[in-house]
Amino acid sequence: MHESLDLSPDSLVVAAGRPDRERDAPVNPSVVLSSTFIGTGPLGAGDRGYGRYANPTWEAFEDVLGRLEGSAEPALLFSSGLAAVSAALSLVPLGGVVVMPGHSYAGTVQMASELADKGLFTLRLVDIADTDAVLAALTAEDRAADLLWLESPTNPMLGVADLPVLIAEGRKAGALVVVDNTFCTPLVQQPLLLGADLVLHSVTKYLAGHSDVVLGALVARDPGLRDTLLHHRALHGSIAGPWEAWLALRGLRTLALRVERSQASAQVLAERLDAHPAVDRVRFPGLPQDPGHERAAAQLKGFGSILAIEVGASGGHSGAENADALVRALRLWVPATSLGGVESLIERRRRHVAEPVSVPDNLVRLSVGIESAEDLWADLSQALDALPGHGG
Ligand SMILES: *Cc1c(COP(=O)(O)O)cnc(C)c1O
Numbered sequence: 001m002h003e004s005l006d007l008s009p010d011s012l013v014v015a016a017g018r019p020d021r022e023r024d025a026p027v028n029p030s031v032v033l034s035s036t037f038i039g040t041g042p043l044g045a046g047d048r049g050y051g052r053y054a055n056p057t058w059e060a061f062e063d064v065l066g067r068l069e070g071s072a073e074p075a076l077l078f079s080s081g082l083a084a085v086s087a088a089l090s091l092v093p094l095g096g097v098v099v100m101p102g103h104s105y106a107g108t109v110q111m112a113s114e115l116a117d118k119g120l121f122t123l124r125l126v127d128i129a130d131t132d133a134v135l136a137a138l139t140a141e142d143r144a145a146d147l148l149w150l151e152s153p154t155n156p157m158l159g160v161a162d163l164p165v166l167i168a169e170g171r172k173a174g175a176l177v178v179v180d181n182t183f184c185t186p187l188v189q190q191p192l193l194l195g196a197d198l199v200l201h202s203v204t205k206y207l208a209g210h211s212d213v214v215l216g217a218l219v220a221r222d223p224g225l226r227d228t229l230l231h232h233r234a235l236h237g238s239i240a241g242p243w244e245a246w247l248a249l250r251g252l253r254t255l256a257l258r259v260e261r262s263q264a265s266a267q268v269l270a271e272r273l274d275a276h277p278a279v280d281r282v283r284f285p286g287l288p289q290d291p292g293h294e295r296a297a298a299q300l301k302g303f304g305s306i307l308a309i310e311v312g313a314s315g316g317h318s319g320a321e322n323a324d325a326l327v328r329a330l331r332l333w334v335p336a337t338s339l340g341g342v343e344s345l346i347e348r349r350r351r352h353v354a355e356p357v358s359v360p361d362n363l364v365r366l367s368v369g370i371e372s373a374e375d376l377w378a379d380l381s382q383a384l385d386a387l388p389g390h391g392g
Helices: 009-015 056-068 081-089 106-117 131-139 163-172 223-236 242-252 255-274 293-299 319-329 373-385
Strands: 076-078 096-101 121-126 147-151 176-180 198-202 216-220 279-283 306-311 345-348 363-367
Touching: 009 056, 009 255, 056 076, 056 216, 056 242, 076 081, 076 223, 081 106, 081 198, 081 216, 081 223, 096 106, 096 131, 106 121, 106 147, 121 131, 131 163, 147 163, 163 176, 216 223, 255 279, 255 306, 255 373, 306 319, 319 345, 319 363, 319 373
Parallel strands: 096 121, 096 147, 147 176, 176 198
Antiparallel strands: 076 216, 198 216, 279 306, 306 363, 345 363
């Protein structure tokens, strides 16, 4: 694509990150399998040097993701989402303060808690949907926050944060603001444009989109911050394999289509689930009665395609037992953890021992894929109808 082209995200995912248009050039970047790169003089900026510092296949993906998030800087690809979390948390000074949603991705909270237990920093966990509580935590006691972690909507409770306010207040308090944008993708929410310093992705999820790689990424606005993180990645070796990077770029090409389809289906399914007597509650910001609806409508381009339901008790069975029975009775939905793939995934979250007990034990998270919404609903409704007390 020509550098001067001003493209919408739907076109960027297709057109960016391709080789220069020279006669007989390939249309796609190659998988570059090389642990080192030729050089004779002193290594300078822009030299690849060695396979732990750079790889052309990463660069194609990093180019596209940086642009999608609205940064002039390319993204940085990591070996996993959590490797990117680790790099972001390394920015906190010794003895500093981190403010983080209690309902962030469980691995993120676990990592931050373990680092805090070692005494590296103080961790203040907050309810991210409660703006006043977050603002209080930013400036509490005698030490302002050094890093504000944001994740919205939250996993798996689908709480929606007032992102514009929290980002602005976080920066005003002097904190570095990091937003985990995995759930939304840059097509739905662009936190850097609201002033955030860093955006994080588990590329494993929507960006790669086919449940075939584990990868992560960070996008910075500031070139100096990007350099610091690049140095961390090179020194800690948290790098992606070239094959995985290539697969992620291949998946990214259809991101706009996948997000459009799965968001539309999620809305239909949320409304139908909400009307089903076996379901006590649907958490989905696209429903008008959802507590996060107004914020989401103001902040997001769409409502995402993750929803959570709480399955009711019936026929002498607890909600958690019915939730397990529901998952077992499905034939099209795939019972597995993770999200953001072409296939619809479902799981009762509390089957993970690390899941906070504040997540209801009858809560089932659904990641809506790109199958026919009618087929997805037929499968869900047969399984719900079969629960005890509902005909089963
Ligand atoms: C999966 C996930 C992560 C962790 O990413 P991995 O690629 O599994 O290491 C972080 N944040 C969110 C929101 C996630 O869904």
